[in-house]
Amino acid sequence: MYAGRFEEALLALQPVIQDADDDADALYMAAVSARYLKRPDEAAALLKRIKAAAPEFGRAHQEEGHLLRDSGDAAGALAAYQRAVRANPALHAAWTEQAKLLDAQGRSGEAAQARAQADRLQRLPKELLAAWHHLYENRLLKAENLCRAWLQRHPKDVEGMRLLAEVGVRLGVLEDADFLLESAVAFEPDNVPARIDYIQVLRKRQKYEAALEQAKELYKRDPRNPTFVSQLAIQRMQTGDYEGALGLFNEVLAMVPNDPATLTSKGHALKTWGKHDEAVESYRAACRARPEHGDAWYGLANLKTYRFTDDEIDQMRRLEAGDDLGFQDRIYICFALGKAYEDREDYEASFRFYERGNDLKRLQTRYTAEQMDEELEAQRTVCTPELFSKQAGKGCPAPDPIFIVGLPRAGSTLLEQILASHSQVDGTLELPNILALSHRLRGRKRVSDKTRYPRILHELTADQLRELGEDYIENTRIHRKGAPFFTDKMPNNFRHIGLIKLILPNAKIIDARRHPMACCFSGFKQLFAEGQEFTYGLDEIGRYYRGYVELMRHWDEVLPGEILRVQYEDVVEDLEGQVRRILDFCGLEFEPQCVEFHKTEREVRTASSEQVRQPIYKEGVEQWRHYEPWLDPLKDALGPALDNYRD
Numbered sequence: 001m002y003a004g005r006f007e008e009a010l011l012a013l014q015p016v017i018q019d020a021d022d023d024a025d026a027l028y029m030a031a032v033s034a035r036y037l038k039r040p041d042e043a044a045a046l047l048k049r050i051k052a053a054a055p056e057f058g059r060a061h062q063e064e065g066h067l068l069r070d071s072g073d074a075a076g077a078l079a080a081y082q083r084a085v086r087a088n089p090a091l092h093a094a095w096t097e098q099a100k101l102l103d104a105q106g107r108s109g110e111a112a113q114a115r116a117q118a119d120r121l122q123r124l125p126k127e128l129l130a131a132w133h134h135l136y137e138n139r140l141l142k143a144e145n146l147c148r149a150w151l152q153r154h155p156k157d158v159e160g161m162r163l164l165a166e167v168g169v170r171l172g173v174l175e176d177a178d179f180l181l182e183s184a185v186a187f188e189p190d191n192v193p194a195r196i197d198y199i200q201v202l203r204k205r206q207k208y209e210a211a212l213e214q215a216k217e218l219y220k221r222d223p224r225n226p227t228f229v230s231q232l233a234i235q236r237m238q239t240g241d242y243e244g245a246l247g248l249f250n251e252v253l254a255m256v257p258n259d260p261a262t263l264t265s266k267g268h269a270l271k272t273w274g275k276h277d278e279a280v281e282s283y284r285a286a287c288r289a290r291p292e293h294g295d296a297w298y299g300l301a302n303l304k305t306y307r308f309t310d311d312e313i314d315q316m317r318r319l320e321a322g323d324d325l326g327f328q329d330r331i332y333i334c335f336a337l338g339k340a341y342e343d344r345e346d347y348e349a350s351f352r353f354y355e356r357g358n359d360l361k362r363l364q365t366r367y368t369a370e371q372m373d374e375e376l377e378a379q380r381t382v383c384t385p386e387l388f389s390k391q392a393g394k395g396c397p398a399p400d401p402i403f404i405v406g407l408p409r410a411g412s413t414l415l416e417q418i419l420a421s422h423s424q425v426d427g428t429l430e431l432p433n434i435l436a437l438s439h440r441l442r443g444r445k446r447v448s449d450k451t452r453y454p455r456i457l458h459e460l461t462a463d464q465l466r467e468l469g470e471d472y473i474e475n476t477r478i479h480r481k482g483a484p485f486f487t488d489k490m491p492n493n494f495r496h497i498g499l500i501k502l503i504l505p506n507a508k509i510i511d512a513r514r515h516p517m518a519c520c521f522s523g524f525k526q527l528f529a530e531g532q533e534f535t536y537g538l539d540e541i542g543r544y545y546r547g548y549v550e551l552m553r554h555w556d557e558v559l560p561g562e563i564l565r566v567q568y569e570d571v572v573e574d575l576e577g578q579v580r581r582i583l584d585f586c587g588l589e590f591e592p593q594c595v596e597f598h599k600t601e602r603e604v605r606t607a608s609s610e611q612v613r614q615p616i617y618k619e620g621v622e623q624w625r626h627y628e629p630w631l632d633p634l635k636d637a638l639g640p641a642l643d644n645y646r647d
Helices: 006-017 024-036 040-053 058-070 074-087 092-104 108-123 126-136 140-153 158-171 174-187 192-204 208-221 226-238 242-255 260-273 276-289 294-301 310-321 327-343 347-362 369-382 385-390 412-420 433-442 452-458 462-475 491-503 516-524 538-558 568-573 575-585 618-630 632-638
Strands: 401-406 485-488 508-513 563-567
Touching (some): 024 040, 024 058, 058 074, 074 327, 126 140, 140 158, 158 174, 174 192, 192 208, 192 226, 208 226, 226 242, 226 260, 242 260, 260 276, 276 294, 294 327, 327 347, 347 618, 369 452, 369 538, 385 452, 385 491, 401 491, 433 452, 433 491, 452 491, 462 491, 508 575, 516 538, 516 618, 538 632, 563 568, 563 575, 568 575
Parallel strands (some): 401 508
16 A cells, blocks of 8 residues: 555455454555545445445545545535544644645635644654554554553653543543643643543543532633633533533533533433423434534433424434434434434334444443353352451441442332432432442552452451541542531442441442343333443443343342342332331431432432432333343343343
8 A cells, every 4th residue: 555556455455454444544545545546436335335334434534535635525524524533633734734725615714624634643642642543443442552652761751641641531541641630730730631621531430529629720721711710611521610600601602602512411411400392402403503413302302201203303314314414423313213212102213223223322332241241240259258257347337328229210210319309418410430449449550450359358457448448538528518428429429338347347239120031122212421331232231230130139148238229119119118227227316308319409410310200110120021022131141130130
């Protein structure tokens, strides 16, 4: 190819591309060769194969842009280049060609922005540019190795720090990303991209006050910069200042009228604040401003109570059937259509769109059921009665936390709302602290030593266990409002109950459980903001639920009486009885407002935010049965857990 011998290149590639649709690099080289040989139809067919197998392979969209440009389709080429840089912002040619096309359309301001991005990439060292490409094409370890080698030679290079921090974010090592970006901002206080990256990591770590301070620093630079104002609005929203956030979103809209991303963010804020009608209007305004903005359509669907009109469904179907829709937008719209047809009781059409959305979303994830099985087995193998006997009497004695664990969509938000209605309990969030601690204990050798955590739990001293518990109490204080107890409803904490009981032996743990078919299918049809990657396939979520039941059975055996199981269906049938049982387990006096939880005014940030503002309704318990004809793969994956989930 580099020698210009494209016919020979195609011949050499034939054995690789003949039957394999998963080798994006080989198919891409073949498409480039076909384009240079003036065989555009052949090149387009190869690109179609790439996009089917790897829809976010940015170079395929860039190459499609070249084909469309050469055929004279300027509008199509521009759309393709824009899709390319959304998937991989390190594509220099896509930015350069965008700038030319935008200039030709008289859109000089946008052209200048595209050209600035191209110039920035051209100034990057080749090693870092290569690392960015590896990152955006999901070769994380290659990106990490290149970046670490660069930083060993240039330890204060901010671009290298930003890149390594992004690798850390994608690997879930947020503590490392936080440290890198804090250092980057210290080295170059005027580096705006580094500060924005830092804000985003602080937000992911739920260090909302710190993120707010960083956003204020940006805002001080230029209160008329829409990006800076938007960052401050988002951080005000995260700290619970919804009135301030909405005022700032309106400032952005005054500067950039009908901006779909801002209208959608405003809708999210209104939804969380409990302003349903205003949220609907903001989402609908975003859909009108840019119909391809999938996040807004899904915002409407995720209200759970919104019903799409015939015209809205037709519009979403036309968008989803087209070739120009961005990959993430397509995922959003598939899930929105699933909800739309569910409300129409067309369950087959609904299932097909949920299934398509999940199939697409699964292409983005690195999750494997086999890796999760290994992780759960390590907990069962290492966290033995001997461990808890040896480490007994250690840790931080604070009784403050009430952990609500289980699977998402199992009723944990309902239990949190019940508890948060009690005068002695603060309802917080799905706190990331325990998951972050498990990452820290796992250490950097996680690839070569997969069981370092939880094995290290045997080695921790009394002082270390106490300090870890005290750190948890201190680091979560920002989310509390002064009550003696608080909830932490991160569902995935069930994987770390051994760690929790070692560092916080007096913490209460409630297992929120729901019928496996109802719970798993409810997760399957939910598009989560982030995480919960096991939900994007019937086999994956079924195996995860089975592993959860098996691990919880282990915790019951090694920590008898330490975990209260609350079955969602029992709460629906006997609300007051289950409320009394929960409060008794937590050592709390009965308070009537816990039964009238739907009247409690507080912000709720999960997918159930609208539902917990209403009384319990029994109709939701059996909704999964409408989809039963298509759920055999889920039943097979659940195996024995389908029948013994209450044991």
